[in-house]
Amino acid sequence: MNNASDDLTDKVIDVRGLFCPEPVFRTKMEMERLHIGDRIKIVADDPASEEDISRWVNRNGHELLSVRKADNDLEFIIKKAK
Amino acid sequence: MTSLTSSDLIERIGNTPVIELKSFSTRNIKFYAKLEWYNPYGSVKDRAAYWMIKHAENDGILKKGKSIIIEPSSGNTGIALTGIASALGYKVEIVIPDKVSTETKDILRRLGATIHETSDDLCPRVGAGTDQSIALAKAISKPRPDVYYMPNQYDNEANFMAHYESTGPEIWKQMDGRLTHFFTGCGTGGTITGTATYLKEQNRNVKVIAVQAQKNHLLQGLRNFEESAMPDLFIRRQQVVDAWFTATNDESFHMVKELASRENLLVGPSSGAVMASMLNVADKFDSGIMIGIFADDGRKFKSLYAEHGVFNLTEYERLLRANTYLPETACPYSRN
Numbered sequence: 001m002n003n004a005s006d007d008l009t010d011k012v013i014d015v016r017g018l019f020c021p022e023p024v025f026r027t028k029m030e031m032e033r034l035h036i037g038d039r040i041k042i043v044a045d046d047p048a049s050e051e052d053i054s055r056w057v058n059r060n061g062h063e064l065l066s067v068r069k070a071d072n073d074l075e076f077i078i079k080k081a082k
Numbered sequence: 083m084t085s086l087t088s089s090d091l092i093e094r095i096g097n098t099p100v101i102e103l104k105s106f107s108t109r110n111i112k113f114y115a116k117l118e119w120y121n122p123y124g125s126v127k128d129r130a131a132y133w134m135i136k137h138a139e140n141d142g143i144l145k146k147g148k149s150i151i152i153e154p155s156s157g158n159t160g161i162a163l164t165g166i167a168s169a170l171g172y173k174v175e176i177v178i179p180d181k182v183s184t185e186t187k188d189i190l191r192r193l194g195a196t197i198h199e200t201s202d203d204l205c206p207r208v209g210a211g212t213d214q215s216i217a218l219a220k221a222i223s224k225p226r227p228d229v230y231y232m233p234n235q236y237d238n239e240a241n242f243m244a245h246y247e248s249t250g251p252e253i254w255k256q257m258d259g260r261l262t263h264f265f266t267g268c269g270t271g272g273t274i275t276g277t278a279t280y281l282k283e284q285n286r287n288v289k290v291i292a293v294q295a296q297k298n299h300l301l302q303g304l305r306n307f308e309e310s311a312m313p314d315l316f317i318r319r320q321q322v323v324d325a326w327f328t329a330t331n332d333e334s335f336h337m338v339k340e341l342a343s344r345e346n347l348l349v350g351p352s353s354g355a356v357m358a359s360m361l362n363v364a365d366k367f368d369s370g371i372m373i374g375i376f377a378d379d380g381r382k383f384k385s386l387y388a389e390h391g392v393f394n395l396t397e398y399e400r401l402l403r404a405n406t407y408l409p410e411t412a413c414p415y416s417r418n
Contacts, residue, residue, distance in 0.1 A: 021205030021214065022221035025198070052205055059203050 009077060010038040016045040016073065023049045024056050027078070031062065034080045039065070042076040050074055091169055094122045095132050096248040100256040100373065101407075105344035106361070110369035113360055114261075115353070115376045116253060117407060123165040123193075124158070124413035125303075125350075125378040126249075130272050131162035133244035134233040135170060143231055146171045152223050152230050153177070154215035157186050157302050158378055159235055164195040165412055175222075177215040183302075185382045185416055192414040198222075213310075236313035241272035242279075249273065250280025253373060259284060262367075265327075265360050265374035267293045267304045267352040271316020273375060278322040292323045293352075293359045296330045300386065303352040303377055304329070327362060329355030335392045337361075338380070342393070348380035348401045348408060379408060381415045 013030050015023040023044045030040055042053060050067065053076055057064045063079040098120040103113040121128035135151070138144045144151070151167045152175040153159060160176040167174045176190055180199040190197055200214040208217040216236075223230035235241050253261070264281055266274050278290040295304035306328070312320070331351075338354035341347040349357075353376035360372045380387065380401070387393045393401065402408070 017225060019221050019225075021200070021208065021218050024204045025200070025218055025221075028201075028204070048205075055206075056203060 008039055009041040010034065012041045012043070014043045015049070016043060018044070019046050020048045020052055024052045027053055027056065027076075031060075031078070031080055036080055036082060038080050040078050040080070042074075042078065044074045044076070045072050047074075053078075091122060091132070091166060095128050095166075096121070097252060100253070103341075103345055103357075106357075111364050111367065112371045113364070114257070114371070114373040115347075115357075116249075116256075116373065117379075118375060118377050119350075119379040119411070120409055121162075122412045123162045124381070124411050124415075125162060126273055126375060127158035127162040127377075128166065129244040129248055130235055130238075130241040130270070131159060131166050131233075133240040133247075134235065134238050135163070135167055135172075137238075137240040137243075138231055138233065144172065148229065149173075150175055150230050152219050152232050153235070154212060154219040155235075156182050156212050156215070157382070160195065161186070161189055161193065161413060163233070164190055164193040168194045177219040177222075179211045179215055181211070183382065183385060185385060188416055189382070189414055235270045235272065235315075237315050239315070241270055241315055242276045242319070245273050245276025246280050247276075249375070250277040253277065254281060254284050257371070257373060260371055261288060261373050262370040263289045263291060263360075263363060263372045265291045265293060265356050265363070265372065267295075267301075267356055267375070267377060268307075268316065269303050269305050270313050271320070273377075275316060275319040275322055277375070279319060282322060289324045290322050291325050291327055291359055291363055293327050293329055293355050295334075295355065296328055300331045300390065301329065301334055301351045301355050302383075302386075303350070304355060325363070327359035329358050331390075333358045335387075335390060338387070338392055342401050346404065346406055347376075348405045349376055350378040350380055350383055351386070352377050353379075381408070381413075384416075 015026050062081045065077040068075040100116050106113045118126035150173045154177045164174045175196045177198045180201045202210045223232040281288045295301040295306045297306045297309050334351050334354035337357040356374040360374050
């Protein structure tokens with residue numbers, strides 16, 4: 001599952017097997033620990049995560065750099081912007 | 083702050099005092115209050131918390147050294163569960179809306195809870211406030227039943243049994259069976275259904291008045307059942323309710339002030355709501371003996387009362403010093 005973008009992330013969290021709202025909650029907790037400008041990769045498999053994580057990232061002023069679908073997994077790359 | 087052993091706890095939960103509110107009583111109508119903050123962790127919720135833990139232990143669900151108790155709560159249940167479960171040797175995680183008062187969060191941390199704060203933007207389709215906390219607590223506990231136990235006070239029969247086996251019999255005994263009306267605030271429905279079921283078994287003529295909050299309220303511990311769904315625990319026995327009273331923020335805060343000035347009682351907002359409902363119902367009768375549950379005292383509401391002009395900080399401090407009904411408990415209230 002590794003690809004070029006993995007090398008650019010400062011943290012990877014795997015929330016596969018977890019359901020709404022826990023993937024967003026784990027994302028929020030990890031984002032609070034990062035520094036501005038850091039990038040994080042989230043791997044999820046709850047289909048609702050696509051909407052939930054994307055919305056949370058946008059509402060909270062961070063940057064959603066990419067969302068990639070691979071089999072049943074969703075991979076989000078997020079940049080902490082504030 | 084008093085530290086408790088597990089055997090102390092069993093002794094000290096319940097058997098809270100009943101006092102007559104003499105400045106409100108008249109020749110033919112008497113008012114009484116059951117002061118639930120005399121429980122070790124400062125509220126009526128000690129009963130439900132202890133019964134839920136005890137039942138889970140008896141059913142073999144909880145295992146010391148392994149189980150983590152997780153519960154969504156906006157206040158007293160979280161405090162009671164954390165205090166009691168910690169004393170009994172369990173770890174506790176409380177899921178709490180981020181808007182809950184700083185005083186409450188501080189108490190939970192001092193008691194040793196791990197706190198997960200939820201915000202309304204986590205997963206908007208599950209609702210707001212406590213509904214977000216309920217969803218997260220379920221999401222954390224459901225996939226990990228070997229570690230997590232969520233008592234779920236909204237659907238746990240032990241919550242009903244706590245009041246059927248303790249609060250109801252205590253009131254019946256303390257009043258020598260002489261009461262005409264029973265009043266309590268409603269959140270989970272455990273207090274009202276458990277207590278009222280017992281009281282009506284002793285005397286089916288006892289009238290039961292359920293107190294709910296107005297919409298968009300500030301009365302911690304109460305719910306408004308147009309705004310929030312009625313919990314399953316309440317739905318199962320809602321027929322025990324004879325009448326409903328919806329308390330406003332203003333009249334509840336007004337009664338908090340009246341109880342302080344006339345009875346030297348520093349109560350929480352939900353007790354103000356119960357007092358308002360007792361006076362309202364009493365107006366319709368020529369005689370009666372009314373008793374209400376006063377769920378908690380005012381020690382967690384300093385900032386709320388200051389913000390809404392109930393008491394300024396000087397008045398509040400004076401009440402804290404002068405109050406004759408604030409026992410030392412195991413609940414670590416802020417001194418600031």
